[in-house]
Amino acid sequence: xxxxxxxxxxxxxxxxxxxxxxxxxxxxxxxxxxxxxxxxxxxxxxxxxxxxxxxxxxxxxxxxxxxxxxxxxxxxxxxxxxxxxxxxxxxxxxxxxxxxxxxxxxxxxxxxxxxxxxxxxxxxxxxxxxxxxxxxxxxxxxxxxxxxxxxxxxxxxxxxxxxxxxxxxxxxxxxxxxxxxxxxxxxxxxxxxxxxxxxxxxxxxxxxxxxxxxxxx
Amino acid sequence: xxxxxxxxxxxxxxxxxxxxxxxxxxxxxxxxxxxxxxxxxxxxxxxxxxxxxxxxxxxxxxxxxxxxxxxxxxxxxxxxxxxxxxxxxxxxxxxxxxxxxxxxxxxxxxxxxxxxxxxxxxxxxxxxxxxxxxxxxxxxxxxxxxxxxxxxxxxxxxxxxxxxxxxxxxxxxxxxxxxxxxxxxxxxxxxxxxxxxxxxxxxxxxxxxxxxxxxxx
DNA sequence: AGTTGTGAAGGTCTTCACAGCG
DNA sequence: CGCTGTGAAGACCTTCACAACT
Numbered sequence: 001x002x003x004x005x006x007x008x009x010x011x012x013x014x015x016x017x018x019x020x021x022x023x024x025x026x027x028x029x030x031x032x033x034x035x036x037x038x039x040x041x042x043x044x045x046x047x048x049x050x051x052x053x054x055x056x057x058x059x060x061x062x063x064x065x066x067x068x069x070x071x072x073x074x075x076x077x078x079x080x081x082x083x084x085x086x087x088x089x090x091x092x093x094x095x096x097x098x099x100x101x102x103x104x105x106x107x108x109x110x111x112x113x114x115x116x117x118x119x120x121x122x123x124x125x126x127x128x129x130x131x132x133x134x135x136x137x138x139x140x141x142x143x144x145x146x147x148x149x150x151x152x153x154x155x156x157x158x159x160x161x162x163x164x165x166x167x168x169x170x171x172x173x174x175x176x177x178x179x180x181x182x183x184x185x186x187x188x189x190x191x192x193x194x195x196x197x198x199x200x201x202x203x204x205x206x207x208x209x210x211x212x213x214x215x216x217x
Numbered sequence: 218x219x220x221x222x223x224x225x226x227x228x229x230x231x232x233x234x235x236x237x238x239x240x241x242x243x244x245x246x247x248x249x250x251x252x253x254x255x256x257x258x259x260x261x262x263x264x265x266x267x268x269x270x271x272x273x274x275x276x277x278x279x280x281x282x283x284x285x286x287x288x289x290x291x292x293x294x295x296x297x298x299x300x301x302x303x304x305x306x307x308x309x310x311x312x313x314x315x316x317x318x319x320x321x322x323x324x325x326x327x328x329x330x331x332x333x334x335x336x337x338x339x340x341x342x343x344x345x346x347x348x349x350x351x352x353x354x355x356x357x358x359x360x361x362x363x364x365x366x367x368x369x370x371x372x373x374x375x376x377x378x379x380x381x382x383x384x385x386x387x388x389x390x391x392x393x394x395x396x397x398x399x400x401x402x403x404x405x406x407x408x409x410x411x412x413x414x415x416x417x418x419x420x421x422x423x424x425x426x427x428x429x430x431x432x433x434x
Numbered sequence: 435a436g437t438t439g440t441g442a443a444g445g446t447c448t449t450c451a452c453a454g455c456g
Numbered sequence: 457c458g459c460t461g462t463g464a465a466g467a468c469c470t471t472c473a474c475a476a477c478t
Contacts, residue, residue: 024405042438086428092427179430180426206309208233
């Protein structure tokens, strides 16, 4: 694989864990960029990311050869490559469905905008919330969800509705054409294979800690 | 391995993915319990959890033999076993550090109490917030964090401070004796090996979706 | 000399497939 | 007969170790 390899037909399926690490590397590189440093070795990236230098080089090798032997990686170049690989060179349009506390917390989250994720609108079924604003984001009637998806073509739907309504909303937005969902509902969601679904499940994380605390040697 | 196997000296290290699935199985079993169903097969559990029946049986087999051949699993019995395995048979004491929007969303999250996680207090460094309540949870001065950890012995600290303060807080609470942390900061945290750290990183999840949307066939 | 890029080895997790038991 | 429990096989991911290059 060389530097001209197109990202649009990857030879190998890329592991989720690899993508998560690339995301982490990018964050460190941006730190380095801000501090004006110009090169970095796989060893330094590894130390920050809690992994090994071999892992860093392997992760990057799936996408090309970005380093210089004996020197390391150019910080701005590698950051640029990672942004390109992760698809961060464009705007991603986001709808938030569910204007409760978590929806509100996300609406004001600066990380979205910083990375090119634009929140177009939020949706709710409560008349108390419809028509109001959530940190500058308009809350609309969930009745109009399908219509608005067709009109405004969001790329990603962030789901912050109660668990018992989550699957219903997934079915609706998938039918309307959405192909990526980030859910905060504590339920297993089912969607067609061509829809990317990520779930952040607080209950599961807490139980993971409970397990870890319980099963110590 | 038989039903008397002690959970306190597991033969094998249990994979994180296994623990996450156990957590999911428990949720389905509670659903089944509420509907009054008495037995369930590995196949049914698998369908709900988006996995395979072999995976379900393998996951459970690390902890014992809970099923009846030809029949399946007793719903209440298996639910009880999973609660025991996950360490949910007791109260877990939680401090929230960071009383911003995410901290507030967590303070009101019902899932905590339902599973035996009791939020004792929240901490912040802003005088606007100290002394106020966050959905019934008192907000205290972060100055008193170490003193209060020693007094009230929380099992888990939930971290919802800005990224640039997260590592500092980790160092403080670890030094004060905390052995489990759930962080919402978008940074890599470093802690000793005997401290369980889970990180929920929104930025990473979004970038995972961006990658998935970008690298389709 | 120093660091990358990568086949090969090693380790972990998932799936298979069937013996064993109810 | 049906479904579990589990070794063995297979797939996947990480680590090793070194040739290749600057």
